[in-house]
Amino acid sequence: MHQALLTLGFGLVAAAILALSALAFTLEYSVTNVANLSHGEILTVGAYCAYVVQQHGGGVALSGLAAAAGGGVLALAVHEGVVDRFVRRGIGGLPTFIATLGVSLIIQNVLVVIFGGGNVGYQVPQGAPHTIGPFLWNDTEIQIMVSAVVITALLYVIIQHTRFGKSLRAVSQNRSLASVSGINAHRVAALTWLLAGLIAGYAGFIYAESLGTLSPTFGFQYFLITLTAAVAGGLGRALGTLVGAVIVGIALEFFGGYLSASYNLAFAFAILSLVILVRPRGLFVGGRRSVFE
Amino acid sequence: MTTLLEVAGLSKHFGGVYAVDACSFTAAEGEVTGLIGPNGAGKSTAIDLLSGFKMPDAGTVLFGGKAIQGKAPHRISRMGLIRTFQTPREWPALTVLENLILAPFHPRREMFWRSLRGPSKAEKERAAGELTRARAILEEFDLVGLRNERAGNLSGGQKRLVEFARIRMAEPRLVVLDEPMGGVNPVLGERMATAVLGFVSAGTSVVIVEHNLPFIERVTDQVVVMAEGKVIAEGPFDSLRSNQAVVDAYLGEMPSYDDADA
Amino acid sequence: MIDQLINDLTQTAIFAIMSLGLNVVWGWSGDFDLAFYGYVAIGAYMTLVLTIGPPLDPSSSYILAQKFPFPIAVLLGTLSAMVLGLVVGAIALRHLRGIYFSIVTLGAVYVLSTFASQFVPLFNGYPGLSGLVTPMADVLGIDYASYQYFYFGLCVVMLAIVVIGVTRLSSSRFGLALRTVREDERAAAVFGRDIYRLKLKAYVIGAGLGGFAGGLFAGFLTAFNTSAWSPLETVTLYAAILVGGRGSIRGVILGVGVMVLLLQEATRYLPEVPGHPDWTPAFRLILTGLVLVLFIRFRPQGILPERRMRDGKPPRRGGKTAEAVSEPQPVAGPALDTGVA
Secondary structure, eight states: OHHHHHHHHHHHHHHHHHHHHHHHHHHHHHHHOOOOTTHHHHHHHHHHHHHHHHHTTOOHHHHHHHHHHHHHHHHHHHIIIIIHHHHHTTOOHHHHHHHHHHHHHHHHHHHHHHHOSSOEEOOOOOOOOEEETTEEEOHHHHHHHHHHHHHHHHHHHHHHHSHHHHHHHHHHHOHHHHHHTTOOHHHHHHHHHHHHHHHHHHHHHHHHHHHSEEOTTHHHHHHHHHHHHHHHHOTTOHHHHHHHHHHHHHHHHHHHHHTOGGGHHHHHHHHHHHHHHHOTTOTTSOOOOOSOO | OOEEEEEEEEEEEETTEEEEEEEEEEEETTOEEEEEOSTTSSHHHHHHHHTTSSOOSEEEEEETTEEOTTOOHHHHHHTTEEEOOSSOOOOTTSBHHHHHHTSSOOTTTTOHHHHHTOOOHHHHHHHHHHHHHHHHHHHHTTOGGGTTSBGGGSOHHHHHHHHHHHHHHHOOSEEEEEOTTTTSOGGGHHHHHHHHHHHHHTTOEEEEEOSOHHHHHHHOSEEEEEETTEEEEEEOHHHHTTOHHHHHHHTTOGGGOOOOOO | OHHHHHHHHHHHHHHHHHHHHHIIIIIISOOOOTTHHHHHHHHHHHHHHHHHOSOSSTTOOOTTOOOOOHHHHHHHHHHHHHHHHHHHHHHHHHHOOHHHHHHHHHHHHHHHHHHHHHOTTTTTTTTOEEOOOSTTHHHHTOOHHHHHHHHHHHHHHHHHHHHHHHHHHHHSHHHHHHHHHHHOHHHHHHTTOOHHHHHHHHHHHHHHHHHHHHHHHHHHHSEEOGGGOOTTHHHHHHHHHHHHOTTOHHHHHHHHHHHHHHHHHHHHTSOOOTTOTTHHHHHHHHHHHHHHHHHHHHOTTOSSOOOOEEOOSOOOOSOHHHHHHHOOOOEEOSOOSOOOO
């Protein structure tokens, strides 16, 4: 029982990282209806920004800010340079999805050219473990979870209680209707991607902290897990995504802890396929989608 | 008149709402049967149910005496029931001629191994015959000049005609037309009416859902009126004008005759 | 110089077979399959494991170690890829379309590569398999110096056979039925097509061609492991199809030629920077990504778009007998400039 609770504790850390990554992905999807295959690279770029700052003697806070900034700039660039252009030209969701795969390939390999293809270490002082209730967390893990909760709460306030949030919700429900009613949909979408980029960049930073290492492909590999959480929660639904991330994060930790960590990706895929096949609209929405219905 | 399509007790609900509620009607061989009713009467759901695009909760659909409810769309199509949709569904990157040639389904000719061997002499002859027939039908619809055009490049009305031509090519026993006048320039009305009657003379019976009542009056032999998922009246169009239930359901829309919007 | 050219051309022929397989799935049937490289990998692994025999190092062992003749191994590799394609396709094509299909196939290829690199009894884990040197050389009595010409010839002949096959399929009723499914599934179903079965058939054919090309690739590379194929390799094949023209056979072959030459030539004159062995492949992948994005944006139909049937002669009003004698066959005419992507 004790062991299970410890694993649950680590699962909560994993879930915190996953929640931020998946929420950012969902935000991107909600305003453009494009599943961004280069989402993983936002995390990677964020993590490398943090790495560079750390190499120059910057502290944890500065590294985190740099990661968010790097992610934000990249997400905005991908939106302005590719996604928005393609969507506005009437290039459909699937071709744009393919184009984001091209973007992913470009970013990964630019990083290879700059930083080399291998893993680089990202060590932060983890601090002594604290016993909190039945859980055992060190300073970094507490920082990860607290910051994730704060960011999620901030995001909730932004979406629910600001004018921008209202526009965001309008655009995600029906972009053309929102445009007709006087909302600058392009600006809202761009700002949403910027916001998503800030969050995803920061998620890359805390993911690197928890892994202790990063490489040009680490975000892409994490992307499948992100997708699992986002699809489990229902693509484009923020609250569902959050719940999906917590469930998937904890499930993966238990799978890795009790069975085999090397097969984590395979396990994530098993969840993903099951969810997509059985409840393609997410776990929390009723109804089954077939090809015609 | 023999009955071709017999719908009995067909029901479908979404959540707690019955879109189609114990709906029963028949359509006779060699006739044009209209299916009308106010918006939300369940006409489109009824079509989806009898063509296999939605699963009925209850009820039976007999087509030529065989039960077809709950079968997959392609199985129903192979039995000779073809439907259209509210928007034309051409194959946009294929040419108009290809759209016609691919309308008839030939299971043996579409087999993988047979296709891999290359066209046999018999296949070439069949293809040539098909081409001739497709051209003749296109001529009838005044589309022959557009035969090499990609179907996706045509106007809405032309796409509708291609769809009609495609059905003529496939020669089903029954065609179910879902609002064929929707989005079509009213100038084409007479032409569409001729086309619908043309189906009957070519041996294809017709069930037609349409809001345009003058059009319904012009082409149908029998009319089925639906409201709130139920059939409320059945008979020739003229007999329905004095039917109080029908008039009530339409809330006085019936006599105005200019309700052409879809 | 000439050796390098033969090398490039052999690779082009093998990639052309792969791309033609992927073209059946994406070009004709319309499914954006991210698992495709998995079928190439299975074909390559099976060919290796069935030809090189048990490992020299007795401490490692893997299943199926045989010393079959090369052609039989390639055939079994192709069949394995088809079986795998049948399983993945049967699950993924049942209800999923668009990005959901792509996501599931992406997941499937990740699982395959995870198992291939972690699970040693299957294909020896991360180091992979090696040692398939000059297959069939001793049987046919070919010396080492001329072997690469032989293997080039073999690949070209195989490509020619594949091209004849897919060309027949392309204009056949089967190939056209796939196009109706790609263009509008509902309309295809309304006109009698069993879209699930059609898509599944196309998927298995594609997987088979991928596995077949994988077998030839194994003979070309002499070895295979997971670092030789990231799932992203599929993207290079998509770039080739997109450049040439989705759905079009001559387009796909042209696209593969352009991509192989572009990637080889554009990076050939880059100076080798000491300490940066990753740079050349990285530049190639950057170039691939750029090609993908730019073609989707500016020329989605590719350089040689899919050709459509063109009925040249005006229709005649004469009787049927007159027409039956001189009925013109459908002639493929110049391509129309409309996109299909």
